Amino acid sequence: MLRIQGLKKSFGNVEVLKGVDLELQKGEILVIVGPSGGGKTTLLRSINYLEKCDAGTIAIDGKYLIRDGVYASKGELKEIRRTIGMVFQGFNLFPHMSVIDNIIEAPIRVFGKNRDEALVEAREILRFLGLTDKENSYPFELSGGQKQRVAIGRALALEPKLMCFDEPTSALDPALTDEVAKVIKSLSVKGMSMLIITHDMEFAKKVADRIVSIDKGVIIDEHMYESGTGE
């Protein structure tokens, strides 16, 4: 589903990713843990083409985003990005749009769906996320957990094959982490692959099929957490 090989990325002369290798199967929930500044966010952003890497390969569902340091064409990039959903740490919801408008924006503008069709699907997503009564609310009226679910819903509307989460528990009440874990698990049951980065070891154990650890720009150990040094 996702294959990363020898991925390198520098900011100026600081090398943040020093040859990352990673594989993710269809329907798998992979959690990447690691200390702050270890390069977790940079890796996730690279997969979403929000950062440009210097070397290496990223393949998503058999299509190369970057192959041995060479990026795909503009058109291919667009196609590939459609297959990935991203839930940002700060959510990046559109504050001037209601919850439902946040969700239907991309289906209408990107997939060319008509409004009615998009609305039906968006309401389905809201029901799944338990947000039916928030359809017409604006982001500023929502709690952190609700905002996160809208962000998940917005990404889901594009029916991605891979969903990425940056620190999904950072804005949440500890009591709410179980709920996110539940949502993430139910999505993977549907065959969606999940890539989650966090420094919250408890949450990682709760949600993951597999945990790897990243530090100083390389994946260091596949079972780091079992020896208790993951956090």
Add this chain to the structure above:
Amino acid sequence: MNGIIGFLEYFKMLMPQVMDGLLVTLQIFGLTLILSIPLGVIIALGRLSKLKVLNVITGAYILIMRGTPLLLQIVFIFFGLPLIGVTLDRLPAALFAFTLNYGAYFAEIFRAGIRSIDIGQYEGAGVLGLSPRDTFFRIIFPQALKRVLPPVGNEVVTLIKDTALVYILGLDELLKIGKIATNRDATLLPLVIIAIVYLALTYVLSEIMTRFEKKYDYYK
């Protein structure tokens, strides 16, 4: 008592002329707004563009327009352009000068407004696959619009007062009507009357701008 009645009588007598002047003033005001706001958006995009050429050109434009008096610009366009073979009537010349000048001020306001939108909004739109065009017009610009409303409101109120500058071209707007009546009737009352008209105009415009701002209060 007599004074007030006399004032009211005089006011009534002068009314038709004041109305004519008001019409010209509003015409310059309205047309300038309609033309200079889109111009301001375009210049702002030039300022924000990655293309160095566009940056330099729009930067120089803004520097000149904001760095010299509007009155001087009006005089230049009406009296100066004929020297290089471009002759404009008084009203088009006034509109041209006002649009160029206000376009520069609006450009700076819009530039700051667009720049103030968080990069996360671009990235959120990017991962959803929105085109750069949709990202700008659907996500960035509407949010920038809310933020620029207060400074745009200031400019709008300033513009209605600045229209008095076209007096230099002899257009029959409010100020000229007042000045003529003052000379003709040997009284300062006409100037008091047009001052009241300006005051009423700026009050109404401020109220309208406040309404606009309230309309955007639906989100934070």
